[in-house]
Amino acid sequence: MRHVTAVRIGPIGFRIGSHWRGPIAAIEDLYAGYPAPDDGIPDFNVHLFAARPWRRVLRPSVHIGGDFVIPDAAPLPLAQGLLAAEMGMNLQMALGLRRYLLLHASAVERDGRAVLMTGISGAGKSTLAALLMARGWRLMGDEFVLIDPATGLAHAFPRLISLKNEGIPVAEQAVPQGRFGPMLLGTPKGTLRHLVPDARAVSAMAEPAEPALLLFPRFGFEAAERAVLPSEAFVRLTQSSTNYVNLAERGFEALTRLVRSVPSRAIDYPDAETAVGMVEALA
Amino acid sequence: MIRYRAAPPSTLRVFPLDALTLIYHRASGITHVVDAPVPEILEALGDDALTSPALLARLAERFDLADPDPMALAVRLDELAAAGLVERLCAM
Numbered sequence: 001m002r003h004v005t006a007v008r009i010g011p012i013g014f015r016i017g018s019h020w021r022g023p024i025a026a027i028e029d030l031y032a033g034y035p036a037p038d039d040g041i042p043d044f045n046v047h048l049f050a051a052r053p054w055r056r057v058l059r060p061s062v063h064i065g066g067d068f069v070i071p072d073a074a075p076l077p078l079a080q081g082l083l084a085a086e087m088g089m090n091l092q093m094a095l096g097l098r099r100y101l102l103l104h105a106s107a108v109e110r111d112g113r114a115v116l117m118t119g120i121s122g123a124g125k126s127t128l129a130a131l132l133m134a135r136g137w138r139l140m141g142d143e144f145v146l147i148d149p150a151t152g153l154a155h156a157f158p159r160l161i162s163l164k165n166e167g168i169p170v171a172e173q174a175v176p177q178g179r180f181g182p183m184l185l186g187t188p189k190g191t192l193r194h195l196v197p198d199a200r201a202v203s204a205m206a207e208p209a210e211p212a213l214l215l216f217p218r219f220g221f222e223a224a225e226r227a228v229l230p231s232e233a234f235v236r237l238t239q240s241s242t243n244y245v246n247l248a249e250r251g252f253e254a255l256t257r258l259v260r261s262v263p264s265r266a267i268d269y270p271d272a273e274t275a276v277g278m279v280e281a282l283a
Numbered sequence: 284m285i286r287y288r289a290a291p292p293s294t295l296r297v298f299p300l301d302a303l304t305l306i307y308h309r310a311s312g313i314t315h316v317v318d319a320p321v322p323e324i325l326e327a328l329g330d331d332a333l334t335s336p337a338l339l340a341r342l343a344e345r346f347d348l349a350d351p352d353p354m355a356l357a358v359r360l361d362e363l364a365a366a367g368l369v370e371r372l373c374a375m
Contacts, residue, residue: 231303252307256298
């Protein structure tokens with residue numbers, strides 16, 4: 001492809017090729033502080049392409065491809081090319097990762113202890129991760145946590161923090177010095193804005209951490225908290241893992257070890273500030 | 284009469300958690316989340332091939348069954364056979 005860049009996020013290297021300069025320029029700008037893939041060899045390829053040659057210029061729409069693809073995925077307008085690149089990287093992780101058990105969760109670390117926060121889209125994972133980062137936690141990731149089946153340790157995947165809708169002003173206020181990407185309007189998930197993880201999150205991204213707390217946050221409710229049994233945590237985490245089945249017995253071992261050794265809590269919260277207080281009290 | 288035998292122990296990873304027990308079935312790659320009496324049934328079967336009444340008698344010896352219902356046990360055994368955790372042997 002004509003425009004190409006490569007970046008390493010946590011232990012995973014990506015090569016992104018595009019028919020257009022725009023998405024590559026945006027990725028290179030926002031991932032400027034990130035290293036290249038180890039030995040220059042990426043784990044995954046992402047392709048951003050026009051379905052027909054004339055669609056490169058005429059109402060350009062970006063199709064997402066790569067080593068792993070979802071057939072018939074809807075393309076995005078070129079103005080959302082950065083989002084297309086991010087979605088392409090997420091897709092490779094979700095469909096192709098075999099080295100780690102992948103949990104759809106955000107994670108922060110302090111003193112070597114990682115707090116993993118899973119939950120459905122809209123539970124506030126990204127906003128919460130950004131706020132905790134602003135309060136001095138090391139951001140490990142706002143979307144994926146990688147559990148090493150051999151060690152049980154959590155590995156970071158600090159991609160750009162993907163803020164959505166009402167989470168955007170909250171994070172802008174909490175991280176006034178932060179580097180933000182362009183405001184992306186009218187995306188499939190509403191308004192979207194990326195926040196670059198701070199320098200510490202990037203420089204420490206190769207350092208794994210011991211999982212210390214599993215949290216199941218839920219946004220939009222009165223503040224409440226309850227213990228979650230290991231069996232419930234197990235079932236919920238299999239649902240939030242995209243490769244549990246693919247890892248077979250290694251996945252079973254990694255997940256049983258995690259839920260047996262790490263306490264789990266469910267928290268309901270009415271706003272992000274309250275949630276930050278609850279997380280810090282529990283961690 | 285149909286006899287039942289548990290899947291070979293080498294094909295199962297049984298992992299008791301709290302109220303529930305996880306069973307990873309190597310032959311199918313499927314994880315089962317089960318409640319009582321499933322782990323008890325598998326354990327009572329052991330290496331033997333038992334008919335449903337024989338198994339019920341063995342369970343009654345080991346546990347204080349409030350309501351030993353042969354039909355309920357037969358239904359459980361058929362579910363376990365469908366899941367692959369128990370094998371159905373037809374008498375010839």
